[in-house]
Structures are given as C-alpha cells and as structure tokens.
Amino acid sequence: MTDKKPNILLVYTGGTIGMVKDFKTGTLKAFNFNNLLKQIPELHLLACDINTISLEEPIDSSNINPDYWVKIAEIIADHYDDYDGFVILHGSDTMSYTASALSFMLENLKKPVVFTGAQLPIGDLRTDAKENLITSIQVASLQEHGKPVIQEVCLYFEYKLYRGNRTTKVNAENFQAFRSYNYPELAESGVHLKVNHKYLLRRKSEAPFKLNKSLDTNIALIKLYPGISEAVISSILNTANLKAVIIETFGSGNSTTASWFINLLSNAIKKGIHIINVTQCLGGSVIMGQYETSSQLKKIGVISGKDITTEAALGKLMHLLGQDVSDNQFKTKFETSLCGELS
Structure with missing residues (x-):
C-alpha cells in the first residue's frame, strides 16, 4: 500500500x-x-x-x-x-x-x-x-x-x-x-x-x-416525423461525400413503409452508405423486425443502434469511419459494444 x-x-x-x-x-x-x-x-x-x-x-x-x-x-x-x-x-x-x-x-x-x-x-x-x-x-x-x-x-x-x-x-x-x-x-x-x-x-x-484521433464527419442525422417528404430524404442521401446516416426512428426502430422511403435507403446502402437505426425515445432499444414497420429496414441491411444514444452513435460513427473499418466488418463493429455504450 x-x-x-x-x-x-x-x-x-x-x-x-x-x-x-x-x-x-x-x-x-x-x-x-x-x-x-x-x-x-x-x-x-x-x-x-x-x-x-x-x-x-x-x-x-x-x-x-x-x-x-x-x-x-x-x-x-x-x-x-x-x-x-x-x-x-x-x-x-x-x-x-x-x-x-x-x-x-x-x-x-x-x-x-x-x-x-x-x-x-x-x-x-x-x-x-x-x-x-x-x-x-x-x-x-x-x-x-x-x-x-x-x-x-x-x-x-x-x-x-x-x-x-x-x-x-x-x-x-x-x-x-x-x-x-x-x-x-x-x-x-x-x-x-x-x-x-x-x-x-x-x-x-x-x-x-x-x-485515436482520426474522426470522419461525413455523416448526417435524420429525425423522422409524420409527413417527412421524399425530397428531404433524397437531398440528404445525395449529399456529396456522405458515408453514413443516423436515422432517428419511432419507438423500437419503426419507420414509414412507403416504397419511396425503403427504396431510397436501399439504394444508399448499395452505394456503400451505412444507415444506422436509432430510436427517438429517450429510453428503450431498437429491435428491428419486432413490427412490420421495421422488418423491411432489417431486410435491406440497416444497422441496429440497439439502445445507444444519438450522441454516442454520432461519436462511434465518426470513430469507426476514421478507422477505415471495412464494409464487411462495419455492421458487426457498430452493433458490438466497444466501451459500454450498448447493453
């Protein structure tokens, strides 16, 4: 001692x-x-x-x-x-x-x-x-x-x-x-x-x-709301040099099932843009597939933010992008707790 x-x-x-x-x-x-x-x-x-x-x-x-x-x-x-x-x-x-x-x-x-x-x-x-x-x-x-x-x-x-x-x-x-x-x-x-x-x-x-000092800020944050338009989502997803998007969804990770919305996200993912699903709720977790309104997001490859906060999701996203994590490993890395940010 x-x-x-x-x-x-x-x-x-x-x-x-x-x-x-x-x-x-x-x-x-x-x-x-x-x-x-x-x-x-x-x-x-x-x-x-x-x-x-x-x-x-x-x-x-x-x-x-x-x-x-x-x-x-x-x-x-x-x-x-x-x-x-x-x-x-x-x-x-x-x-x-x-x-x-x-x-x-x-x-x-x-x-x-x-x-x-x-x-x-x-x-x-x-x-x-x-x-x-x-x-x-x-x-x-x-x-x-x-x-x-x-x-x-x-x-x-x-x-x-x-x-x-x-x-x-x-x-x-x-x-x-x-x-x-x-x-x-x-x-x-x-x-x-x-x-x-x-x-x-x-x-x-x-x-x-x-x-780790490398942080990549080529990301966007979208808060869903009833009535959000195709033009708004499209303009964000077509931002130059965009690498990832956090979408604040409803409840346990639910969103509109409108075909234009799902198609825009699916095309973005195919172009290599990572889409993260984070709930707008202060408490609780994203559970994609629990309801029909999130099953399509899971199917097209949207990444689950689970119970991460938006603040932590932004920091983690900038960090992982700055580390040049491969596309094949990115989903696994993000959905894995690195320092207690996920339950």
Missing part, C-alpha cells in the same frame, strides 16, 4: 462552470483557474494533488466540434502517465457529445476521465458548480489497491455519476440536467459517496492506452 496522494489534472475547456460574475458590471468573465485553491478552499480537504490546465481559448460548448475533441483527448494523452485521473470542465449543452466521442477516442483507458459543468457560474450565490467540481475531483481520486476505481469516461452532474456515452442532456434549467435512461448511474453522492461497482466498466484487454 502507498500513502502517495493521487494526482488529478483539471482541464478547463469553457462553459458556465468556469465563469464568475463581475459584480460591478454584472457581466460574466472567465475564472482564473490558477487561483482555484484560493477561490475554493474546500479543495484542500480532498486527499489529492490538483493541477490545472486550460485551452488557449476557452470555447462555448455550442461551438464545440471534433477538432476540439481531439485537443481535449491530446491533453489527456500527453499527461496520461503523469496523472491518476482527469476532470474535464465543459459547457453542458454538448457535454454528452464530447464525453461520448472521447470514450471511443481514448482506447484501453484505465483511468478516470470525469466530465462536469454547471447550470450557474462558479461565483453565483446558488451555484451548482462547486459541488459538481468538488465531487468530480473526489470521484477521479478514488483508488483501491493502488488502482483507480473508475476506469472510463464519465459525466458527473447533480449528485449522480453516469457513464459518459450513456448520457443525454434533458433540461436547460434544472440542476439535474442529465439522465442516463438505459444504464444505471455509476455512483451517487449523498452523505456518503456510494459507488455501484457492478456497473463499472472493466476492460478485459491488457493492451496499452491508445489515442
């Missing part, structure tokens, strides 16, 4: 959690994370050493894109051997997208990467930022027998720790802004921090940590 304190790297990318109010002007300005321990003395009570790093230009999460995912992943990879855990401060609007993407980019991860943010700035009287930040650092510091308890990309918000690639932002005003409908929370913070060990990701492979 060792008495060495865990080293935690706090990475600020932008977002509400990193803002403080200038009480003279009423405007929000970026928080100086070099003075973090002075501003939040409670952090001294944590049994870990904390260092901080910020993106050169912090970004509002609404402007996040795969280039920033690569920057965040590179920071983790560059410091992977020097720290026992990482806490990523990120705007909440697209946090689930970034957490999902990094779960695929950080291959064979054996350390915690905990995303968190806030609905109110860190200097606000009623802020949720302090609790989210403090507990996220505590979660990243958890160790048993000299090894991190958490060994995956997570998201902590309002007393709950979730698997990152299982989350969706569901509320723009409540402190409980995120939910994980198809997978239980990994931990819950109350008087005690209760970890649900049986739900934690444990990789069987002993392969070394690897950073």
